[in-house]
Amino acid sequence: MSRSLRAELLGWLLLPLAAVVAFNGWSLHRDATRTADLITDRTLLASARVIAEQVKEADGRIESMIPPSALEMFASPDRDKVIYRVLSPSGELIAGFPDVVEPPMRPRGLEPAYYEGQFRTQAMRAVALAQPVISKVDGGNALVIVATTLHGRDRLVDEIWLTSLRDQLVLVGIAALLTLFGLRRGLAPLLRLRNELRSRNPESLKALDRGGVQSELRPMIDALNHALERVQAYIALQRRFVADASHQLRTPLAVLKTQVAMARRDDDPQMRGEALAAIEGGVDGMGRLVNQLLTLARAEPGGAALRKEALDFGEVARSATESLAGIAFDRAIDLSFDGAPEPLSVVGHVTLLRELVVNLVENALRHIPRHGAVSVRLAREGGQVLLAVEDNGPGIAAADRERVFERFHRLAPSTIEGTGLGLAIVKEIVAAHDGAILLMETQPPPGLRVEVRLPAAAPEPPPG
Template identity: 80%
Template sequence: MSRSLRAELLAWLLLPLVAVVAFNGWTLRLDATRTADLITDRTLLASARVIAEQVKESDGRVESLIPPSALEMFASPDREKVIYRVLSPSGELIAGFPDVVEPPKPPQGLEPAYYEGEFRTEPVRAVALAQPVISKVYGGNALVIVATTLHGRDRLVNEIWQNSLRDQLLLVGVAALLALLGLRRGLAPLLRLRDELRSRDPESLKALEPDRVQGELRPVIDALNHALERVRAYILLQRRFVADASHQLRTPLAVLKTQIAMARQDDDPQLRREALSAIEGGVGSMGRLVNQLLTLARAEPGGAAMRKEQLDFGTIARKAVEGLGIIAFDRNIDLSFEAPDAALPIYGHVTLLHELVVNLVDNALRHIPEGGRVAVRLASSDAGILLVVEDDGPGIPEADRERVFERFNRLAPSTVEGTGLGLAIVKEIVAAHDGAIVLMETQPPPGLRVEVRLPTADAAAKS
């Protein structure tokens, strides 16, 4: 199930707002209740004071007249019940209902006491007020209690709360509408980008324009452009590989085809054997060329995914040199190998590192005269691993040392059979392992010294 970015952004905008409205609704209910209680209390206190003003001594008795204005204050459509009770300083009931609930604590001084209770199973809110009575016989404070039912107060609470909540919900609705419009406008560049990607030519790898979207989306565009660049490089790599392979295989295949045709037409067994030997040599050369092309394709950036692991470069180099011992023996070349006893940890691809050493040593063995010398040395330092391949051959002129790394480039004149891919492969393998390669003249000349520096496993992990 696909997720909607617009819906998620809108939800993250509105859900906190809804939570705030819910909290505000709760606080508004409390405020509305306090407001309604304040209005009710003021009405109760005004009524109680009107009644208290009528408490006086007459003919030796304390009595109280209940003026109609004291009860008319509660007139409303809710038809509230107003209950009152007046007690003399001696505690005698002089007016009102005897079962009106008394306050939990008597009022202190002349301050009124507000409280809630029940009158005949109906909830009421009441006020108790102490009224001084001046008398030689009944001196003291009379107690005036006025209570009212809560229908009107509850209605007032609901009206205040509902009106405030309605305003809050209306605000949320307007905010949601504005947020939706804002998201629609804000996502417009992204939607235009989507439409552009859908409508563009499938073969087009043109980079996207980052200026057409907001700054927050530019990293996404940069990542897409980087991916498109990698795809473009990979396609160019494949095309170059196919072109190189077809170019280099076309001539050997034509020669093989000619040799096969001649072997078929020749009835002389000796000539046929010579033709078969030539065909065998051609097949061997083609096999080496194919292997070098595949190694080159694997080593290039964007080629086959390299699965690197921690290896011992000393062991890899030793096996590579030992495998070339037969060539050195056949050509009477002194091939030596020196390496420290300690392991040389490196983070890399075992096959490519093996081909790195093989190509360097094989190149040296093929380009020096018989009876020459090739020395392979390994060393380790804080700067990394150093591989040195040194020979006493004719060397490479300084002007040609960069050109020899180009593909299929062979120095002229050259009497050595080869494809011109050895040093190109070496350069790609060194680059794939974040290393560096340098060609220089031996001391004393002539000769060629090749230095390859590769990072150790610890240095590669830190980088």
């Protein structure tokens, strides 16, 4: 499922805010009700006090006058109904409605008691107030109850809490809009990059413009540009390689064609035989070249997936060296092999590692004069396995030690067989095995010493 930055950010912003607003709404409503009740209660009490003051004995009877001011204080646009009831100390109704809501319990002492109840069909808030009456007839506390309907109170509550709630909702709405707006602005450079990438020529590997992009995104653009650069370099390398390879194949093909033409023309069987032998040599050379090109393709990063395994590099090097004994014999070269006493465990690709040794030893055998000497030595050096191939030929000048690793770069005269790919292949194989290679002079010169170091695998547990 694709995730939307917009939806995610809005979700993170709006859901918690909605919860906060809901809680605020609840607590605002509670506080507003408290405030409105307090105001209602004040009015109720004031009204009850005015009425209570008028309760007195006259002509041996307790009576109560209801002054108009006692009820006027409730005047409001809400037309709340106000009712009252006054009971003499003996419980006789002396004013008001008989069925005004009774307090749940009588007020204790002279403290007013506030309560809510139902009067006929209407919810009311009421106060009950005890009023001491001095009288010989009916002494004690008279009870004054004043009650009012709740329209005014409810409107006040709504006014207080709905206004606050609306303000908060507006705030949340503004926050959401600003977030969307900010995202739109923030994402604009990315969208511009996307459009630029979409509309660009498929071959273009030009770096992306990082101007106008936020600092947080710059590392990403830089990484992308870096990757593009590498792709560019890689493609250039491949192009050159293909061009070089076809050039390398075209020359021997042209030579072959002339040789074939000559063999056709020649009637002398001996000359014809020589021409055919030359053709065979040419075909062999081309076969070698094609094989080396394939090895190179395989050793390259991203080439055929390398299946590596633990192997004894000493054994691989020994058999590779042995396979070259024929060349050493033909050129009367003293080829010596000096293996390590213990197995040299390495995690690697057996065919490629064999190719590495063959290329180095074959170079030594071919690039030195006849009757020379070549030694192959193996050793374990700490966490590494060392392969050293030494010869007593002309060596490679320090200035050329980098360039000989380039593909098709040869210093040797064309009389010496070769494709110029050997050291390039060796370099790729060493890299594919996280190793290192070094060319140096022999001690004493002249001669070439090639050192290859590969990371050693954990040694095999000793038998038994």
